[in-house]
Amino acid sequence: MDMMKMTRREMMLGAAAVGVAAGVPAMGQSIDAPDKAAAKKVALPDVGAATRAERMAWWHAAKFGMFIHYGTYSTIMRKEWDLEQEAPPYAEYMAKAKTFKPRKESPREWARLAKKAGMKYMVLTTKHHEGFCNWDTKLTDYNAVKQGPGFDLVREYVEAVRAEGLKVGFYYSLMDWHHPDGAKCATDEAARRRFVEYTHGLIRELMTNYGKIDVLWYDVAWPLDAAGWESVKMNEMVYGLQPGIIINNRNKLPGDFSTPEQKIEAAERGRAWESCMTLNGSWGYCQADDEWKTPRTVVRNLITCVKDDGNYLLNIGPKPDGSIPAETTEILTAVGEWIGRNGEVIQANDVCKVTRSNYASFSRKGNTLYMHVHIWPGDYVAIGGMQTKVKSAKLLRTGKPVAFTQDDWQVKLTGLPAFGAAPDTPITTIVLECESEPVQDNLNVRQNKPRPATA
Numbered sequence: 441m442d443m444m445k446m447t448r449r450e451m452m453l454g455a456a457a458v459g460v461a462a463g464v465p466a467m468g469q470s471i472d473a474p475d476k477a478a479a480k481k482v483a484l485p486d487v488g489a490a491t492r493a494e495r496m497a498w499w500h501a502a503k504f505g506m507f508i509h510y511g512t513y514s515t516i517m518r519k520e521w522d523l524e525q526e527a528p529p530y531a532e533y534m535a536k537a538k539t540f541k542p543r544k545e546s547p548r549e550w551a552r553l554a555k556k557a558g559m560k561y562m563v564l565t566t567k568h569h570e571g572f573c574n575w576d577t578k579l580t581d582y583n584a585v586k587q588g589p590g591f592d593l594v595r596e597y598v599e600a601v602r603a604e605g606l607k608v609g610f611y612y613s614l615m616d617w618h619h620p621d622g623a624k625c626a627t628d629e630a631a632r633r634r635f636v637e638y639t640h641g642l643i644r645e646l647m648t649n650y651g652k653i654d655v656l657w658y659d660v661a662w663p664l665d666a667a668g669w670e671s672v673k674m675n676e677m678v679y680g681l682q683p684g685i686i687i688n689n690r691n692k693l694p695g696d697f698s699t700p701e702q703k704i705e706a707a708e709r710g711r712a713w714e715s716c717m718t719l720n721g722s723w724g725y726c727q728a729d730d731e732w733k734t735p736r737t738v739v740r741n742l743i744t745c746v747k748d749d750g751n752y753l754l755n756i757g758p759k760p761d762g763s764i765p766a767e768t769t770e771i772l773t774a775v776g777e778w779i780g781r782n783g784e785v786i787q788a789n790d791v792c793k794v795t796r797s798n799y800a801s802f803s804r805k806g807n808t809l810y811m812h813v814h815i816w817p818g819d820y821v822a823i824g825g826m827q828t829k830v831k832s833a834k835l836l837r838t839g840k841p842v843a844f845t846q847d848d849w850q851v852k853l854t855g856l857p858a859f860g861a862a863p864d865t866p867i868t869t870i871v872l873e874c875e876s877e878p879v880q881d882n883l884n885v886r887q888n889k890p891r892p893a894t895a
């Protein structure tokens with residue numbers, strides 16, 4: 441089929457139609473057959489492009505969200521990949537679903553903490569790789585109502601998030617270690633059809649039964665490609681049911697935003713991106729994991745995402761009963777307090793040409809330069825190679841003016857508290873109003889700053 445001649449209806453039929461055009465094997469043939477290469481060449485329609493800017497506006501302003509990994513794996517306390525990494529017997533693992541006993545009030549605690557931390561949206565694992573559905577699905581008994589919890593955890597979550605005025609996100613793992621066709625679908629067309637019907641059916645429930653949903657966050661598309669998942673059709677269905685929703689890029693389509701994981705990697709300007717990260721080293725609760733990030737690292741990461749126009753989705757892994765580990769509460773509370781004092785930083789997302797310092801990072805909004813001092817050197821701080829005239833400087837926390845001098849080689853902010861007495865914690869932000877867009881040129885210092893007359 442000539443893609444150019446595809447009708448709108450064929451487009452709407454999604455990957456089923458695209459699959460034919462792409463030479464995806466007919467029923468009974470392997471999805472992973474050589475035809476896969478041909479499938480890759482087909483430009484899939486950019487579903488949702490027309491309304492993207494409008495749908496994404498709140499998310500761009502939000503910047504900071506909470507990821508929550510919570511499911512039957514939480515009861516095992518060995519991270520969410522345990523079923524594969526340690527390969528316990530299936531029956532033993534599945535029996536855990538009966539002992540999974542979340543406290544009903546837990547989602548309210550998560551949402552309150554997210555709000556307190558300065559986060560504006562939340563994304564909960566409705567189904568992770570182990571296949572357990574945290575909601576009242578009609579498509580499998582391996583779900584929260586029929587197993588240990590005895591109630592619809594997703595509903596409690598949705599209500600809790602809304603009660604705090606935050607936006608509601610659903611994470612959904614396409615990969616499924618529980619469904620009998622979850623792996624077989626790669627090599628058996630009948631299995632693929634059953635599994636895709638199941639998958640689309642679960643997503644349809646999530647998009648139908650809980651009112652307005654703001655984010656759909658797919659994960660791990662193994663073992664199928666976009667044609668195999670019928671991802672175009674999947675997204676068409678989601679946008680059809682939830683016209684305002686935004687969708688990530690992990691069902692093998694670009695979607696509305698990219699999702700660098702455990703690293704901060706900006707996309708080109710114009711393409712939305714969100715860096716997701718753990719607060720220690722684990723997504724799902726891991727009792728032994730004590731490698732917590734400090735509030736300073738979290739704030740730094742948030743600033744780094746924001747300055748390159750991205751979002752930061754920071755994870756919490758609640759304990760088996762849904763309660764929040766004490767370290768998590770402590771760290772996020774400190775982060776929220778900092779944001780409360782330094783809120784305007786969260787919107788400083790213009791490209792910043794001042795980048796170098798031994799103890800600070802920088803971000804910019806218009807002609808305003810934000811200097812974020814991570815480790816407080818004491819007495820004065822200076823920016824070498826500053827090319828732009830600074831008009832005024834102040835501490836963001838208090839608004840107190842900061843004295844400064846400026847010459848061709850540096851701007852030096854003086855009269856500041858001594859070492860050990862940083863004006864703010866974990867980071868002190870100084871605001872410099874500049875005459876024009878601030879620019880730094882350290883090479884100019886190296887090449888042209890007059891040197892001593894003798895060696």
Ligand code: GLC
Pocket residue numbers: 509520521659660701716723
């Ligand atoms: C990875 C992990 C998964 C986690 C996800 C979050 O895909 O496999 O467990 O949910 O990252 O982005």
